[in-house]
């Protein structure tokens with residue numbers, strides 16, 4: 001019997017704010033986000049009572065859980081203090097039902113200019129999309145996971161999917177009388193489900209119901225004197241046996257394939273202290289990742305499928321990740337609608353992701369025909385503008401990612417072993433490894449051409465859609481062919497030039513140079529990311545979007561190896577899993593011999 005699809009919403013509305021002297025005030029909860037002594041408060045209520053930075057019993061990475069991400073102050077101060085006072089790593093996990101919009105982040109950032117991490121966060125805050133988001137700071141030493149939505153849903157998901165316990169909780173939602181849902185017994189019990197013996201809890205509230213609730217769950221609670229600022233706050237420690245135990249993490253990992261998929265996962269692990277050996281017999285960035293002009297934009301679907309969910313989140317994560325490495329140029333991009341079908345598609349997308357365009361203008365806006373002509377001098381029935389889209393030089397990026405003391409490169413093919421985890425990121429050649437017989441992946445050739453356009457018209461930014469045109473000072477890049485059977489390079493150049501005539505002009509045009517490579521694609525056009533076997537993992541089939549999908553795939557695999565929740569939902573993990581093909585093939589009556597993946 002087929003299950004009805006679960007309702008899924010992409011956009012989450014931002015917090016409704018009033019501003020009092022540059023300080024946000026929540027209209028929803030009629031409460032302040034932080035007091036005038038906000039910075040001291042983080043120390044007085046959370047850091048000191050929990051002795052978080054002094055504890056000797058914690059691992060190399062401290063896991064903090066917070067209810068109420070708000071304006072990110074607890075996060076930014078905790079991260080800054082940890083970086084200054086310790087040599088530890090931080091995974092800060094927070095929950096927020098009403099995230100700030102980009103404008104609010106920009107307004108608060110100057111008031112926190114002394115916190116460098118805050119500026120980075122405000123430039124790339126988690127987007128107004130539901131579910132999990134991840135940001136990385138300080139060369140990966142600080143990881144931020146934020147769940148946008150109902151805290152109870154997020155906490156229960158964390159209990160299921162994060163193996164590492166939280167070491168310290170900061171309970172910082174709006175006060176219990178103003179936001180009772182944040183403090184009810186189900187929430188407190190989900191906190192206990194994510195804790196281990198010794199986990200601390202701190203809260204600005206001293207409400208008796210919260211104290212009694214936590215005591216009933218096995219926390220030893222005490223009041224912390226906060227005079228003269230306020231009477232007291234709450235602190236406690238889990239003395240009962242915890243629901244979770246700390247997990248060891250791998251010391252050494254092998255990665256096969258030095259394209260963007262392999263290099264991003266290697267770097268994610270190396271940044272967490274894992275020793276990585278990378279194998280590629282052809283050298284770094286020699287496959288699809290040899291393209292030195294690659295568009296980082298978002299091929300949005302605008303439906304409620306897991307594929308749509310993945311694409312939007314992968315784009316935002318990649319956009320926050322790539323600027324840390326060489327090869328990144330911020331350009332923006334425009335996706336034009338040239339016929340009624342395309343117009344209704346981009347309208348649907350705008351409705352799903354940007355119902356309030358003022359809140360999403362940092363990443364997505366819809367333009368009607370008139371505005372497109374007036375503001376961009378482009379002809380079309382309408383357009384989506386992606387102001388944060390970028391161009392990536394993939395070889396430069398890959399070399400930058402590999403430049404890390406924990407990464408060793410070996411110019412040889414990778415060999416599987418059952419001694420340590422390995423990750424297969426060999427595009428189409430991933431099929432040559434064990435446990436891959438069910439994978440429905442193949443190769444599709446493509447070509448990019450660099451030309452000198454004859455047109456005098458200026459294109460303000462790259463145009464993406466059915467292929468793309470990327471203007472440059474001396475030469476433009478046009479592409480890219482999608483060849484079911486490989487063409488000659490001359491055929492591919494003709495196709496690339498002809499399909500972009502309306503932007504590059506009608507005269508004779510020569511291809512100055514070109515680059516060809518295969519792309520690995522799966523039968524359902526989704527990447528293949530996840531566990532292959534006890535020790536084996538895979539990241540492949542990034543198709544035409546590796547620039548945006550590979551960093552998220554790397555975050556998913558590294559999270560699973562480190563015992564963290566992946567920054568996507570369970571349904572996205574299932575949708576990308578290499579095991580998805582087995583179930584489909586079983587329905588078609590295909591039988592596999594040999595061990596089943598993972």
Ligand SMILES: Cc1cc2nc3c(=O)[nH]c(=O)nc-3n(C[C@H](O)[C@H](O)[C@H](O)COP(=O)(O)OP(=O)(O)OC[C@H]3O[C@@H](n4cnc5c(N)ncnc54)[C@H](O)[C@@H]3O)c2cc1C
Nearest residue numbers: 257259260261287288289295414426446447544545546547
């Ligand atoms: C013409 C063209 C234009 C494109 N434009 C864009 C774009 O604008 N935006 C975008 O996002 N994407 C674009 N793409 C897609 C993007 O380039 C790919 O998704 C991405 O490069 C795939 O990266 P990968 O690491 O999975 O594979 P690859 O880069 O192909 O890397 C796989 C590596 O595995 C190695 N390997 C093979 N066998 C072994 C083995 N046994 N052991 C070890 N290593 C092995 C290979 O040598 C290779 O280096 C384009 C692709 C093409 C072809």
